[in-house]
Amino acid sequence: MYQDFFGINEAPFSIVPSARFLYLSERHREALTHMLSGLTDGGGFGLLTGEVGTGKTTVLRAMISRLPQQAQVAVILNPALSSHDLLATICDELGLSYRDEASFKQLTDIIYQHLIANHAAGRQTLLLVDEAQHLMPDVLEQLRLLTNLETDSRKLLKVVLIGQPELQQLLQQERLRQLAQRITSRYHLLPLTETEVSEYIHYRLNAVDCLYSVFNASIVSYIAKQTQGVPRLINLVCDKSMQLACQGGTHSVTKAMAVQACEDILSWQVPSVTSSRSSLAWLPWTIAAALCGVMATVTWQYWPQTPTSALSLTTVSSSPAVTPNTAPLKKAVVSTEIRLVTAINDSRNQRNAMQSLYKLWGFDTALNQATCATSARIALTCFSGSTTLTRLGLINRPVIVTLKDGQQQPFYAVVYAITSDRIELLLDKQRISVTPAWFEARWSGHFSLLWRPPLGDKTTIRFGQSGARVAWLNQQLNAFLGDDGPQVSYFNQTILDKLRRFQRAQDIAADGIAGPMTLMILDSALNLPGPTLQPEQA
Template sequence: MYLNYFGLNDNPFSIAPNPDYLYMSPRHKEALAHLTFGLRESGGFVMLTGEVGTGKTTVSRKLLQQLPDNTQVAMILNPTLSALELLATVCDELGLAYNSDKASLKYFTDLILSKLAENHQAGINTVLMVDEAQHLLPEVLEQLRLLTNLETNREKLLKVVLIGQPELQQLLKRNELRQLAQRITARYHLLPLTAPEVSAYIAHRLSVAEGDISIFSKSTLRAVHQITGGIPRVINLLCDRALTLSFTKQHAVVQKPIFLAAAEQILGEDVVSQRVQSQRKWYLVSAFFVAVVCGYGVGSLYV
C-alpha cells in the first residue's frame, strides 16, 4: 500500500522470516558465538533462551547456515510430544524407516543410536534442534539426555540445541533434570535491543528495501524503543502500521503521534499509555538525581 509513496521496493517490516532482512545485532552475534562454541565442545547440549520475538529464530537460522557440510540436522518444531512421539519424530528427521507395530522407547532408541554410530563412522556430525523447548515434558527431556549418552573418548555423537522462552531455564532447574543441566556446555539468554540497536535495526531493514531511515523522525525512533521494549517482532508490526497510517494521511515522515496511534491500534491504548507514563517517570527520576548531584557539587564549593 505505502511502498511507492515512500520509495520502497519491498515491505521492510514483514514478519515473514526473509533471510535478506537478517539483522545481527551485537547481542545476536554474541549468542551465535556462544552456541557455535558449545557445539564444538564435548558436551551434549547448548541452550538459547529469550522472550517471544527477541530473535531466537534469527540466531538459530544463522547457526544452521554456519554448520559444516558434514552435518545432519534433525528439527523438532512441535515439542508438545510424548517421549515415544519425540523419538519417532527424530527417526523421521534422520530418514530412518521403522515398523510402527514395534514402536517402543527401546526400539526407537536403538534405531537412533545405530544411526548416530553410522554417521560418526562416515564422518558426519548429528545435531538435533528443538524449538519452543520450554514445552517439553521432563520425561521427554530425560529421553533426550539418554540419546546423548552415546559418545567416543572425545565427544558426544549427538549434539542437542534447545531453543525456548525463559521458562526453559526454570524447567531445567528441576531436580530430576539436574543431570541434563550439567551437560549444557553453552547457554545464552537473548535480551531485547537497546535504543541504538533499534535505530540500527530499522535502518537496516529500510536499506534492504531501498529506503532510508530519514522517513522516521528521531523522536519516533526513540518512541519505537520505548513502546516496543526493543522486541524485533513488535518493532516490525508497529513500524508497518505506522507507515500505513502516514501514507493514508499523506505524511512524508513518520512522526511520533502517528507512531503512537499505530501502537494503540495494535497493542491497545492502555498498554501504550502505561509505557509512555513509565518512561516519563524514569525521566523525572533521572532528572531529580542529576539535580541532586549537581546541587551537591555546587554546595560543596561553599563548604
C-alpha cells in the same frame, strides 16, 4: 499496501523470517558465537533462552546457515510431543525409516545406529528444539538418554534447546539435574538497546532500497521505548506506522502516527509476566504491587460498605491516622485507590483475563482469540469448576476467577500467586495484592484455568483401561510415592491402590478415578512444566 507509495517492492517489517532481513545485533552475534562454539566442544547440550519476540528463532536460523556442510541437522519446531512421538519425529527429521508400530527400543536403536554411522563418516549430528519450554520432563529425560552415546572425547548427538526463560526454571527441577549438568553452553538473549533499535529499523529499510527518511531519531527513540526493544513488536509498530504515513500522504512518520501505531499494536499486549518473574519487564508492576500490597489490605477491606464512586476519597479523608506530617502518604493512598478502582472497571471483559492467562503459559494471543477454543491448538485444555481457596493452592496453576464489586457487578481477575497471608491478582494490566479474607468475601468459588493433560487427552483414566495414558499415570504415581514398581499399561488393582493413596495424601476424594482435578493436582505435586502460584522471590 504501502510498497508502491514508498517505492519499494517488499514490506520491510514483515514478521515472517527472511534471510534478506537477517539483522544480527551485538547481542545476537554474541549469542550465535556462543552457541556455535558450544557445538564444537564435547558437551551434549546447549541452551538459548529469551523473552517472546527477542530473536531466538533468528539466531537459530543463522546458526543453521553457519554449520559445516557435513553436519546433519534435525529441527523440531513443535515440541508438544510424547517421548515416543519425539523419537519418531527425530527419525523423520533425519530421514530414517521405521515401522508405524515400532517400540521405544526399536526407535532408539535406529537413531543410535544412524549416529554411529554419521560419526564413522565424519558427520556431526545436531538436534535443535525450538519452544523447548513446552517439553515435558519425561521427554527431556529421553533427550538426555539419546546423548549417552559417546566416544572418548565427544557426544555423538548434540542438542540445542531454544525457549522462553521458564525453560531455565524447568531445568532446575531435581529430576532433571543430570540433564542440566550436561549443558555446556548457555546464553540468555536480551532485547535491543535504543541504538540497536535505530540500526535495526534502518537496516531493514535499506534492505528494500527505501530512499525516504521514514523514521527520524525522535520517532525511533519513541518506538524503542514503547516496544522495549523487542524486535517482533518493532516490526509490527513500524509496519503500522508506514501504513498510517501512506494514508496520510507523507513519506515521513510523524509523532502522532507513531503514537497511534503503538496504541493499535501494543494496547492488547499483556505485561511480561510469563517467562521470567525476575526480569526487568516486571519492574513497574513490582513497584505497583509493593504499594498496592500495603494499601489494599487496609482500604479494600471496607469496600463492600463503600460505593465504588466514593471509595478513594471517603475512606482516606475519614482516616484519623492522616496528619499534616503524612500528607505524602495520603496522596499515595488516594492515587492507589483510584488505580485500584480503575483496574476493576477495566477488568469487566473476561477475554482480557483469558489473554493474561495465555500469556502466563507463554503464548501471545490476540484478544479475539483469547478463548478456550484456542487452547486445543497449543496442546492445552480449558477446565472450569468450583473449589476452595485451599484447593486452588493444591492445583497450583494460575486461574481466572469471577469477583463481585461493592455493587455486586462482576469483574475478572487472574490469581497469579498465593501465600498464607496474601493473594496476588492480575487485574487488567496491573498486579494487585489482597488478603485472603478480602478475596473470599468477593469470590463464589468458581474458577477457570488452562492445563496440559497427559498425552493431550483430558478424559478420565479408570480401572480396567489400558494404553499409554495408564502407563503415564503409573509412572507418575511411582515417582510421587517413591515406588519402584514395574512399568505397566493396564489399570489394575495395584494402580488403583496407588491412586487412592495419592488422593488421600492430597485430601481429595479417594474414588480411584483419575479425573481432571486429580490429574491437575498430580501435575502440580510432581512440578511438571507450566506457570505456578508460587510468589516471586525477592
